[in-house]
Amino acid sequence: MTGNNDRRPPAVRPLARLAGGAALLVILVVLAAVGGLVWWLQAELPAGADRTTRENDRLHAQSLARGLSASAHDGALTDEEISRTLRTEPWAVRRTDRAIRVVATTTPALGTEPAVCWAFTLGLPLGADTSARTALHPDSCPERRPEAG
Template sequence: MVAALTVIGGLLWWWEKTLPEGRRRLMQDQLEHDKATIGQTLLNAAQDGTLTEEEIRTADKSGRWTVKRDTHEIRVSTRLVNPDHELQCWSFVLSLPLGTAPTLRTIQDDEGCPPLRTEASPSSPLPPG
């Protein structure tokens, strides 16, 4: 009986120690998957030489994105959930000109992120304020 309780206690201890780390790994994998999916969708959309807000909305359905365009690049910034269950800012930067082989950089970018509740993209479904 004592041996059985010891084994059960050991299993419970092991379960308690490994389960949170397993969840964390799953969350990290999900973050990497989300970044890759958004990036690839933006690259595919940019191959025709343009990147519309509708195409950005298709890439990032969260509605937590902004876009900044200048003469050198298009920067799409969004908030994704990290393994600590916090929103983390990522920017997907497409160099201009766009076309058949656009280039993309994905960077963690706390400076360029949209505010949580105020300045979503004008075509984003998030209400201001």
């Protein structure tokens, strides 16, 4: 007796090593793929969330612009109509002989997001074909008005 307890024929041993090596290689490839997927998700998910937030803000601003345009169809746009349409505070209005410009701070969908300021410009004269142009407000947002009383 030689002390060798391996009862497999000598030709099977290299095949077992080859199979073990192949299994190890497969495990390493799977781990590398999972690691790459985790890295990609970590890089892409926040960017996707930012795009979604910006798109939601843009859609909200377009909705407000349509509301301001509808309020101006009768030929006038009063402060009460602006307030009722925007349903948000604060906002500011500047009236010139060529346009009405409303700047509003919109409330974000989630409380953790920063507020966004939009400028809505309606050209004069106001009427049935009036539409509001929408743009992000480049300056600071209007300040909240103090509560009365």
